[in-house]
Amino acid sequence: MSVSPDKLEENELLRAYHERGDQSARDKLVEANLPLARAIARRYAGRGEQLDDLVQVASIGLIKAIDRFDLERGVYFRTYAVPTIVGEIKRHFRDRAWAVHVPRRLKELNQMLSSLIQDLSAQLERSPTIAELAEAAGVEEEEVVEALESSRAYTAESLMAPAEEGSDLDRLQTLGVVEEAFERTEDRQLLATGLQALEPRERRIIQLRFQDGLTQTQIANELGISQMHVSRLIRRALETMREELEQGGVDADER
């Protein structure tokens, strides 16, 4: 038995929510598409995260897809929802799952380095070197490099890597995607599309870094967050933009 509404019904619900603010329509869309979110979450189970947690994350991705969906694109909602949900799960792994794999000492050192980078940057009025960080932390330089890398290398790589031997990840990434669709849209428009997919703070960081030319330190000071956090947010934003641009290609193909 399928609980999914057909495309016409789904569009009506989306229109009711987006144009008239009908929250019950939004609830119906969430309910109807939860099996999709669960199915995607199940594909990522067994990677160190509880299935229940992944379902929660997938559900957040689904809600984001409902909130961001643009009816004018004229595409089937699921075409938009699948990569948005996958993107949310990938971000979850990137932001959270490293703690599962990284040794505690590196995790603690990484947290210490985050503070030290901030303190030393203020004290030295420039970005500290690895040697300076190592001295301040009382560890070897190699450990500093390793700890800095540990916060982003582990899970992000395994998820970004091209799938081998037909893994589930690859199928998920390509589900509903027709890659030949890209030629019709200009880069600039797509870049704008990518920016639109970002949350306000991420968009501001990308604009400050790549349009206004501010350094990470300057952005950190402007927003009152740590330099390492700025670094993470930049990477996450660029990944989100890539995903959104891929999705734009899907939309173009279906028009």
Place this chain on the structure above:
Amino acid sequence: MSESAVGERVALTLPGERRSIGIVRLFVGGLAARLGLGYETMDDLQLALESVLLKAELRPEITLEATIGEDAVSLTVGPLSRDPLQPDAAGPNELDLGHLLSALVARTESTTRDDGCWLRLDVLVPAGSGTRVSQSS
């Protein structure tokens, strides 16, 4: 005690797979430690190379070469199947790599060799912290 690193060349050859990005980042981290680059410079350079490797069509084996000059470090990566800086090579599903790199490194240049395209990224090293290696212990 300080020791000049000018003229040194460090090269790393590794599988042309995106999962090699982690190794490349560690390579840059080690280079930053060796040269006394600031954390932010290191992070920018890592992101630049990461972006190149995510965008480029990689050959089965790629090489990353670091050449240390008086006031700059040059990192050359290749061979790539095509020039990622060429507008006509930029797939519209990708971000504008040239624009991205221009914010992350001082200079970019692509050259064609017999085996494919090689991309060079230059990072300026602030006086007194870059090409002189400080050893405090």
